[in-house]
Amino acid sequence: MARFNLKTSTPKELKEVLQRPAQKASDIMGIVTPIIESVKQRGDVALIEYAEKFDKAVGLKSAVLSAPFPPELMQLPQETIDAIDLSFENIRKFHEGQKEAGTLVVETMPGVRCSRFVRPIERVGLYIPGGTAVLPSTALMLGVPALVAGCKKIIFTSPPRKDGSLTPEIVYVAHKVGAEAIVLAGGAQAVAALAYGTETVPKVDKILGPGNQFVTAGKMFVSNDTGAGVSIDMPAGPSEVLVVADAEANPAFVASDLLSQAEHGVDSQVILITVGLTEEQLVAIEEELEKQALALPRVDIVRGSISHSVTLQTDNIEEAIELSNQYAPEHLILQIKDAAKAVDLVQHAGSVFIGHWTPESVGDYSAGVNHSLPTYGYARQYSGVNLSTYVKHLTSSELTEQGLRNVGGAVMQLAKVEELEAHRRAVGIRLEWLDSRK
């Protein structure tokens, strides 16, 4: 990993070092647009054709597997069931804790009651990547909060395996969160099916989940189409980790966290910020990195992502967190003295992992926090998936006669300034009525 020292690097250099590689939008849109149109026009037939073409799936009879799911499609080793059940329960508890305490009521003036309350988004579509990868964790992270939020209709979509089946882990999680159906589709075609509906796929209100560039482009397309009437979770980009380590950090633990991220893909971003480390301590981490990497099955991927990763050397935790805030990492790991206190300084990050016993992987799977997080610096303005991702806030106002008298003058004056006479009269006509009744 290339090293940079805060003392000897210029702000411009540091800015460049923390710059993410540009995402090529290229002509992906040109590829996904006809796919989306085809699903819109031809529905299930198109879905099955694409599953055969892109996923090389054979023997698909239907584009959808509907609940109740047959037990034989979710046969799993007991230790996998236990691991899913434990993770489900922790994720459920944490997201349950995020429920709001009911309607907020504020009387802004005597007789002027303003309220805010929550309603679940009715129908959500959850994209679970598949194919060669088996990703029960994504199914849990997207499905459990939907269940907790009270979404009425939960639809999974996941590309089928070559034999036309779904991985049993996905079916089991779909069953646990009460999903109504699993669409056997991936890519932009899956997104289109959820956005517009087909003969068997119900149209949804919001589409969530990670995916490759075709999925991302598909989500962008449908979220920009008012005819679809669908929203999405957040922009997607390569996964990232930023580890802050001081002299108390165990070099082996630091290296293992860097590698957890590095194994995701060659485009993974891995950044180490050291706080007051000596040359020996730095070398100790680098040696651990080398040693552990060589023992990994994905050593080639790891080599690729580590090659464009950097170490930034700082003198104190304030400097370190300032750099981290500048980068706005998806995952921020604090292996430092008094790590919990340093969280106060964190402004921009997806999720923070505090102390030596909290590797990122506990959050990826089972601790309870969500692993669906903003990448590519979008932690500056986006939250990771959480309970509020599945609900919306409505407001209401309710005025008494006295309330209308109290606020009516201001309303009428502002309507006059904005030259909206009917707005002014809607108040005026009521006040006149009240006065006439006296």
Add this chain to the structure above:
Amino acid sequence: MARFNLKTSTPKELKEVLQRPAQKASDIMGIVTPIIESVKQRGDVALIEYAEKFDKAVGLKSAVLSAPFPPELMQLPQETIDAIDLSFENIRKFHEGQKEAGTLVVETMPGVRCSRFVRPIERVGLYIPGGTAVLPSTALMLGVPALVAGCKKIIFTSPPRKDGSLTPEIVYVAHKVGAEAIVLAGGAQAVAALAYGTETVPKVDKILGPGNQFVTAGKMFVSNDTGAGVSIDMPAGPSEVLVVADAEANPAFVASDLLSQAEHGVDSQVILITVGLTEEQLVAIEEELEKQALALPRVDIVRGSISHSVTLQTDNIEEAIELSNQYAPEHLILQIKDAAKAVDLVQHAGSVFIGHWTPESVGDYSAGVNHSLPTYGYARQYSGVNLSTYVKHLTSSELTEQGLRNVGGAVMQLAKVEELEAHRRAVGIRLEWLDSRK
């Protein structure tokens, strides 16, 4: 207004009646893309050129007016100052009430602490339409929650008037909410300046505010550009109201609320749902509509929007709210008996106005609720602007040694299923270390 009766209309007919007119995306993108590129490349020079070209503004020396704003630029009649101050205070109180009580902590298992906490979005750009219209209310609705949320940098943008100045109402509100600067620009050029920054315009993290099709297309463009790193509030469409009225409703009040919406523009959507009204009661509303419309300065606009508006006749409140939920209106006005109770049935709406003394215009200006709301059916999945629009949720996890022991097995099993060996080892290496210490 065309009438439809729930008893005699088919569900298909009703669906068509409640269908909004298709939004033409057309080639707006082709128009705004070069404008955005130009601002990106040439900064302030481009902004000033566009202000001269599109806003016909003369004598612009700078693209930005920076705080502190000179008092002579915010000279206003006392009644306007009072109206703004009162509205400011009500909006502030209601959004202040939306602050979260601090960090949420859930111990999902012994030794596994998961937390969620809030950080303000650092830099927000607020688009205030201008030109011929004077819209202090939009400035209040977007600016006050930004102040309450603690956004560090609040930047307004608003097209200049022909003499190159800003309307004093906008400057006064900018001053009150602590805005750092007002960009004298409108359209896609204003959006580009906020998204990428110029010599004098600071780059922001999120852009909010209503606008014409060029503003909307500009927001769409920059929110899809990972190079910009900016988010937007929500898709924009023509304004809408749905009024539910029963026999207790005052026909004059109902008509005045329908007209408040109708005067916004010919593309405004106005829907009346009646509950158990007789022919005489229906005619009474229609006559009031006619009478009040003729007295309005914007009678031509009103005529246009009323021409494509409809009345839906229902027998009971359940039917009425079901239709309303199907439409998902931006504004929902309930002029019915026990209106507050009916809110329980409301699933999809931007903001609800309860009872005879709560015309929409009190919420548009001064009651305290926000008037920046989802249109075009997007109330199904979007909240209106509220405090959470200006913040993001971060999470953290902190495990003790025991916590890691409790959750580690599940993490390692799921990592094994997903074939992410480094994820598994990040836990394994720590557990081995703990075991070796015994």
